[in-house]
Amino acid sequence: MDRTDEKSFSCVVNGEYTVLTGADTTPAIVALRAHGLFSVRETCGIGVCGTCTVLLDGEPVSACILPLYALDGRTVQTAEGLEEGGELSDLQQQFIASQAFQCSFCTPGFLMSGQALLDGTDGPLDDEAIEDGLQGHLCRCGCYAAIKEAVRECSAARTCSRAGARG
Amino acid sequence: MIQDNIDNTAGAGIPNPNRSIPVATGPTVGQPVDMVGARARVSGRVDFALNAVVPGMTHARLLRSPMPHARISSIDTSAAEKMPGVVAVLTAADFDRPGAPARYYGAVLRDQPVLCGEKVRFAGDPVAAVAAETEEQAAAALLEIEVDYEPLPAVGSVAEALAEGAPLVHEKPPLPREASYADIKFHGREGNVCTKFQLRSGDVEAGFAAADHIFDNTYHSPAVQHLTMEPHVVLARFEGERLTVTSSTQAPYAVRDTLAEMFGVASSKVRVIVPPIGGGYGGKTYAKFEPVTAALAWKARRPVKLVLPRDEEFLSLTKHAATIRMRTGVSSDGKLLARDVQVYFDAGAYTDISPRLIKNGGYSTAGPYAIPNVRIDSYAVYTNLPPAGAYRGYGVSQAAWAYEQQMDEMAEALGIDPVEFRRRNLLTEGERFATGEIMREAHWRELLDRTAEAIDYDTDRRVVVDEHRVRGKGVAVILKSTITPSTSHAAMRLDADGSLQVLTSSVEMGQGAHTVLAQLAAQPLGLPVSAVHVTEPDTQYTPYDQTTSSSRTTRAMGGALTSAAHVIREKLLKLAGDLLEVSPTDLELADGQVVAKGSPGVRMSVPEVFRRTRTGSISGDGEVITSGGLDPETGQGIASDHWHQGAAAAEVEVDLGTGKVYVRHVHSIAHAGRVVNPKLARLQMHGSTVFGISHALYEELVYDEGILTNPNLSDYSITAMGDMPAQLEVEFLEDEGEAEIHGLGETTLPPVIAAIGNAVRAAIGAPVRTLPITPERVLEARNS
Ligand code: FES
Numbered sequence: 001m002d003r004t005d006e007k008s009f010s011c012v013v014n015g016e017y018t019v020l021t022g023a024d025t026t027p028a029i030v031a032l033r034a035h036g037l038f039s040v041r042e043t044c045g046i047g048v049c050g051t052c053t054v055l056l057d058g059e060p061v062s063a064c065i066l067p068l069y070a071l072d073g074r075t076v077q078t079a080e081g082l083e084e085g086g087e088l089s090d091l092q093q094q095f096i097a098s099q100a101f102q103c104s105f106c107t108p109g110f111l112m113s114g115q116a117l118l119d120g121t122d123g124p125l126d127d128e129a130i131e132d133g134l135q136g137h138l139c140r141c142g143c144y145a146a147i148k149e150a151v152r153e154c155s156a157a158r159t160c161s162r163a164g165a166r167g
Numbered sequence: 168m169i170q171d172n173i174d175n176t177a178g179a180g181i182p183n184p185n186r187s188i189p190v191a192t193g194p195t196v197g198q199p200v201d202m203v204g205a206r207a208r209v210s211g212r213v214d215f216a217l218n219a220v221v222p223g224m225t226h227a228r229l230l231r232s233p234m235p236h237a238r239i240s241s242i243d244t245s246a247a248e249k250m251p252g253v254v255a256v257l258t259a260a261d262f263d264r265p266g267a268p269a270r271y272y273g274a275v276l277r278d279q280p281v282l283c284g285e286k287v288r289f290a291g292d293p294v295a296a297v298a299a300e301t302e303e304q305a306a307a308a309l310l311e312i313e314v315d316y317e318p319l320p321a322v323g324s325v326a327e328a329l330a331e332g333a334p335l336v337h338e339k340p341p342l343p344r345e346a347s348y349a350d351i352k353f354h355g356r357e358g359n360v361c362t363k364f365q366l367r368s369g370d371v372e373a374g375f376a377a378a379d380h381i382f383d384n385t386y387h388s389p390a391v392q393h394l395t396m397e398p399h400v401v402l403a404r405f406e407g408e409r410l411t412v413t414s415s416t417q418a419p420y421a422v423r424d425t426l427a428e429m430f431g432v433a434s435s436k437v438r439v440i441v442p443p444i445g446g447g448y449g450g451k452t453y454a455k456f457e458p459v460t461a462a463l464a465w466k467a468r469r470p471v472k473l474v475l476p477r478d479e480e481f482l483s484l485t486k487h488a489a490t491i492r493m494r495t496g497v498s499s500d501g502k503l504l505a506r507d508v509q510v511y512f513d514a515g516a517y518t519d520i521s522p523r524l525i526k527n528g529g530y531s532t533a534g535p536y537a538i539p540n541v542r543i544d545s546y547a548v549y550t551n552l553p554p555a556g557a558y559r560g561y562g563v564s565q566a567a568w569a570y571e572q573q574m575d576e577m578a579e580a581l582g583i584d585p586v587e588f589r590r591r592n593l594l595t596e597g598e599r600f601a602t603g604e605i606m607r608e609a610h611w612r613e614l615l616d617r618t619a620e621a622i623d624y625d626t627d628r629r630v631v632v633d634e635h636r637v638r639g640k641g642v643a644v645i646l647k648s649t650i651t652p653s654t655s656h657a658a659m660r661l662d663a664d665g666s667l668q669v670l671t672s673s674v675e676m677g678q679g680a681h682t683v684l685a686q687l688a689a690q691p692l693g694l695p696v697s698a699v700h701v702t703e704p705d706t707q708y709t710p711y712d713q714t715t716s717s718s719r720t721t722r723a724m725g726g727a728l729t730s731a732a733h734v735i736r737e738k739l740l741k742l743a744g745d746l747l748e749v750s751p752t753d754l755e756l757a758d759g760q761v762v763a764k765g766s767p768g769v770r771m772s773v774p775e776v777f778r779r780t781r782t783g784s785i786s787g788d789g790e791v792i793t794s795g796g797l798d799p800e801t802g803q804g805i806a807s808d809h810w811h812q813g814a815a816a817a818e819v820e821v822d823l824g825t826g827k828v829y830v831r832h833v834h835s836i837a838h839a840g841r842v843v844n845p846k847l848a849r850l851q852m853h854g855s856t857v858f859g860i861s862h863a864l865y866e867e868l869v870y871d872e873g874i875l876t877n878p879n880l881s882d883y884s885i886t887a888m889g890d891m892p893a894q895l896e897v898e899f900l901e902d903e904g905e906a907e908i909h910g911l912g913e914t915t916l917p918p919v920i921a922a923i924g925n926a927v928r929a930a931i932g933a934p935v936r937t938l939p940i941t942p943e944r945v946l947e948a949r950n951s
């Protein structure tokens with residue numbers, strides 16, 4: 001990237017006013033990681049694995065194919081922002097209880113889409129709804145059953161913090 | 168030394184000299200404790216190597232050959248060197264001069280160039296490397312490097328490589344590394360044969376002569392990729408001649424030794440640090456990209472970080488494609504009498520760990536069966552394809568795909584129920600395996616019975632749902648070895664505040680190693696898991712361990728830690744015994760207290776024992792060193808210090824119109840002996856199931872004239888959440904009381920693949936002998 005292409009983009013990241021720098025077309029993941037948000041990770045780089053998922057105005061998006069300009073003036077949430085006052089969100093806690101990860105490289109992506117799914121629905125979710133909501137997320141370690149269980153349990157308890165609504 | 172014990176003709180067999188340290192369920196062992204560091208994992212704060220940053224760091228990219236086999240006539244880097252931000256451009260010309268690193272490396276044979284010089288051997292072979300201030304600048308500079316190639320005829324498969332007059336991947340057999348591994352022997356190295364393993368047991372011709380039926384089938388497994396979600400990451404930096412490498416490796420000590428040999432320095436001059444890694448599955452075992460990154464750092468005189476791009480991950484290492492011709496002679500009452508196997512493993516362009524894999528995969532083709540007469544020839548064959556190496560399942564997936572498919576085919580031809588047919592032949596306690604060794608703790612029958620029962624195998628083995636859909640059920644049972652001989656050391660230190668520091672070189676890659684090791688270390692000392700801190704591998708401080716692979720960590724490293732904990736326990740009880748005036752043998756440890764057995768009032772806290780005796784810390788170490796080995800001519804000896812035993816059952820539904828297979832139900836079971844953490848153990852088995860489904864139905868690296876056509880996650884499919892069976896169960900077979908630990912990382916992967924294959928065969932009434940079982944292959948099998 002030529003330094004002369006660098007621009008500033010302002011957005012709210014995990015509740016804080018933030019200026020990210022890069023070219024218009026710099027992938028959002030590059031700028032977010034440069035900002036120290038290491039929960040945003042790349043596996044496929046082409047928008048098919050879900051590892052790099054962040055919430056843009058509450059909607060899950062793939063940060064690997066999202067151009068930086070798309071963040072301008074918007075609200076971004078990453079896994080670092082799921083905690084509230086140093087407390088893990090209900091879904092994060094349930095991920096631990098259900099042991100919904102092995103290497104956990106994919107975990108932030110699943111958590112973001114899982115949170116968006118919970119935020120956008122009411123009541124207990126069945127397997128089909130969960131599979132639908134987490135479609136496009138891959139976990140090579142093979143934790144799918146535990147991940148489903150975590151989201152199912154959380155939806156049944158339904159005290160999950162509405163992280164997407166917090167912004 | 169082992170050969171002395173071998174009498175190939177005797178029925179007595181070879182006793183196993185190895186013993187493990189049995190453990191009992193207790194306050195920490197056997198408990199479903201949360202993974203250590205779980206909080207960091209769900210908040211995205213695990214410090215993967217991917218996050219590593221050091222001052223002055225530059226970024227590396229590799230230039231790779233576009234041709235599968237070619238001579239390099241010239242490389243011109245002058246334009247690239249002038250590109251903005253470029254710090255160093257590295258080529259073969261930088262190596263093998265006074266003061267420069269050696270260009271060839273390899274865990275067993277030194278045949279892999281860090282960068283190619285005279286020729287390239289696969290499409291993707293690295294020819295140059297650039298370090299620049301940014302990754303983009305490094306990538307831009309690659310485009311300015313000019314390489315002239317003279318194409319050579321290439322071999323794209325084992326068949327082509329073994330044909331008369333085939334072009335040679337390596338003109339002369341590469342030299343073995345001096346410090347290779349004790350279990351690896353060489354055989355038949357000529358032409359494109361990298362090496363072979365052979366096994367001779369009994370009299371195969373006599374066995375076939377006595378047989379009523381002889382089955383002769385060929386089975387094929389393709390190359391597939393590990394696809395760890397975190398790519399290979401290496402950060403290398405020099406201080407004078409001291410090299411420090413942070414790497415996502417499964418084998419810190421193997422990497423250290425390779426780098427020390429390459430730079431011609433004492434191994435103490437190389438330090439390898441391994442943060443938690445984002446998946447391994449075998450793909451990060453032995454030196455991979457550490458040599459090129461370190462060489463670049465040496466030339467750049469700056470720290471260099473390499474994050475391998477995803478398309479290059481597909482070129483890094485694969486599971487071995489394998490073609491297995493299996494001839495088996497059976498009596499009409501269903502006893503296996505003789506087996507003759509030719510196994511061809513495609514090693515790709517470089518040896519990597521193929522010599523061990525073809526050995527283990529080779530003898531595994533005898534299966535968990537008592538077959539009196541066995542002949543196995545297992546070959547590693549060089550081709551002009553990306554190198555193949557360790558992969559979860561380690562040759563057993565390919566072997567079991569052959570022998571468990573054939574078991575069902577034979578059972579049907581003989582008119583015997585497939586489970587009953589297996590039962591008549593499965594190894595039982597004290598029987599000889601094909602290597603001559605005596606099997607102990609043989610549980611295969613029980614595993615098979617339980618898995619068959621779990622899917623109700625006896626009823627509705629084939630169900631016609633409607634005119635388009637049929638269902639079928641299948642089972643499979645396997646045995647798997649672990650690296651033998653092998654060595655693991657551990658050290659630990661109990662501090663005055665009652666906390667325990669565990670020093671181990673076992674890598675945490677998501678399998679939960681550090682959690683189960685903390686559980687095992689805590690128990691003899693009566694500590695809670697929260698009092699234990701497991702250090703990340705750092706070859707400067709953590710003791711030697713061979714590798715984190717082969718499902719060996721919980722047993723081998725766990726055994727070393729258990730010994731170390733007992734050393735500390737003895738020292739501590741001695742100190743406390745003197746203070747309490749009680750014999751150490753009458754003391755026990757619980758909840759951080761030393762307590763007299765039978766008199767709970769006589770007690771003292773661990774910190775107080777330290778204070779009163781002016782002790783600062785108590786250290787202990789432990790080790791597990793196993794022995795064994797096979798005779799190079801006969802393959803007789805001790806192949807494995809203990810055996811992994813597993814079974815699986817599957818029910819599938821096949822759409823006869825499209826040929827698509829839907830997995831409805833998978834059950835898998837492994838002999839665990841003692842489960843240290845049921846929560847994490849379950850996940851290992853789930854992971855094996857997910858890999859098994861993936862290898863059975865979806866995964867295949869497709870090459871066109873030696874060029875990989877699907878190096879991305881949109882053209883290369885792996886199991887997604889929606890592909891999971893509605894019913895998925897895993898089960899452990901545990902022993903009573905104090906029991907040995909058996910690894911669970913891979914045991915149920917091979918049988919899941921084979922069980923799905925057998926279920927498809929039951930459904931459509933015809934075998935698909937080539938993996939993966941794609942819709943096209945299903946339709947083809949049905950129509951033939
Ligand atoms: S890395 Fe962005 S979707 Fe895979």
Ligand code: FES
Binds near residue numbers: 102107138445446
């Ligand atoms: S936990 Fe490793 S990829 Fe999902």
